Amino acid sequence: MNDQVRDQLKRPLRDLRISITDRCNFRCRYCMPEEIFGANYSFLPSDKILSFEEIERLSSIFVSLGVKKLRITGGEPLLRRDIAVLIEMLSSIDGVEDIAMTTNGSLLKKHAKALAKAGLSRVSISLDSLNEERFLAMNGNRGKVKSVLEGIEKASEAGLQVKINMVVKKGVNEQDIIPMARYFKERNHPLRFIEYMDVGNSNGWRLDDVISKKEILHQVNSFSPIEPLAPNYEGEVATRYRYVEGGEEIGVISSVTDSFCSSCTRARISAEGKLYTCLFASDGTDLRHLLRSGLSDDEIAESIRNVWQHRSDRYSDERTSGTSSERQSKVEMSHIGG
Ligand code: SAM
Numbered sequence: 001m002n003d004q005v006r007d008q009l010k011r012p013l014r015d016l017r018i019s020i021t022d023r024c025n026f027r028c029r030y031c032m033p034e035e036i037f038g039a040n041y042s043f044l045p046s047d048k049i050l051s052f053e054e055i056e057r058l059s060s061i062f063v064s065l066g067v068k069k070l071r072i073t074g075g076e077p078l079l080r081r082d083i084a085v086l087i088e089m090l091s092s093i094d095g096v097e098d099i100a101m102t103t104n105g106s107l108l109k110k111h112a113k114a115l116a117k118a119g120l121s122r123v124s125i126s127l128d129s130l131n132e133e134r135f136l137a138m139n140g141n142r143g144k145v146k147s148v149l150e151g152i153e154k155a156s157e158a159g160l161q162v163k164i165n166m167v168v169k170k171g172v173n174e175q176d177i178i179p180m181a182r183y184f185k186e187r188n189h190p191l192r193f194i195e196y197m198d199v200g201n202s203n204g205w206r207l208d209d210v211i212s213k214k215e216i217l218h219q220v221n222s223f224s225p226i227e228p229l230a231p232n233y234e235g236e237v238a239t240r241y242r243y244v245e246g247g248e249e250i251g252v253i254s255s256v257t258d259s260f261c262s263s264c265t266r267a268r269i270s271a272e273g274k275l276y277t278c279l280f281a282s283d284g285t286d287l288r289h290l291l292r293s294g295l296s297d298d299e300i301a302e303s304i305r306n307v308w309q310h311r312s313d314r315y316s317d318e319r320t321s322g323t324s325s326e327r328q329s330k331v332e333m334s335h336i337g338g
Pocket residue numbers: 024030031073074075076077102103104105124125126165166167194195196197198199203333334337338
């Protein structure tokens with residue numbers, strides 16, 4: 001690695017993504033295919049999962065290292081009991097400026113109000129199609145479009161800022177790009193298109209299945225012309241556009257065809273408390289062990305700082321059509337939550 005690349009990789013630590021469960025009520029084919037995550041799959045037992053108190057403690061340690069934004073994810077985070085209690089605990093940490101959640105939205109109708117009251121500010125809701133048949137085929141016959149749309153409306157009514165995430169996979173849902181753009185433009189909810197990624201080892205990813213950022217933008221532009229927007233902040237993952245005629249913005253997360261490793265400022269913690277410095281890492285650093293072995297906050301902070309300073313991750317910058325199969329042991333997306 002040359003000096004220029006090494007310098008680029010000295011990235012600040014700004015965002016922390018916390019997966020609070022590896023379980024999910026969906027089985028999206030691109031994330032948790034039923035053949036692998038079926039009845040015989042061993043999910044983490046509850047004593048191996050970080051408690052709310054441990055998550056709160058770790059979060060405040062990360063805040064002492066510069067983190068300002070927290071995102072709660074999973075698996076499906078709304079499956080975790082008393083989730084609003086956790087949000088309340090995190091929102092009272094000094095220095096936390098923003099708490100967001102990524103969810104499949106199926107249980108949001110029930111929880112939106114309590115989450116907003118507890119201090120959640122934003123929610124990203126995953127929805128890959130408005131067509132019931134295609135949505136069911138993508139999520140393993142588990143979730144209905146209607147319940148996700150109801151969740152979106154309840155979240156918006158509760159005062160949460162809402163964004164929609166749509167993974168686009170060739171031959172599966174590219175025909176939904178324009179209907180989704182139209183539907184969410186009319187309702188003023190920003191839509192983020194996500195290129196299908198080679199996360200984990202179980203989704204059978206092939207480069208040929210990716211619909212590129214360029215193709216996505218071409219389709220959206222043919223529906224209603226768009227123009228680029230400046231990033232909201234340095235290191236923003238989605239490139240943003242607005243409809244020229246007014247109305248909401250859209251964004252594209254182009255990890256495959258236009259990677260952004262040099263500005264990657266996110267740390268990720270899995271439900272069992274491992275720190276991952278990259279979405280495509282093979283293994284993480286066991287923070288649960290540190291939390292449970294009597295170390296002080298300062299000692300744990302020092303270990304985290306050490307890991308972060310030495311990271312040299314740039315998987316997406318180096319990806320080729322063969323990288324995914326060459327690296328056999330990537331962490332699963334349902335463990336670290338995206
Ligand atoms: N269950 C929640 C949900 O679906 O929003 C949170 C966890 S999920 C792993 C987080 C995000 O990762 C979702 O927006 C999902 O669409 C995205 N995702 C999962 N597998 C993906 C893949 N192979 N490529 C691109 N995005 C993926």
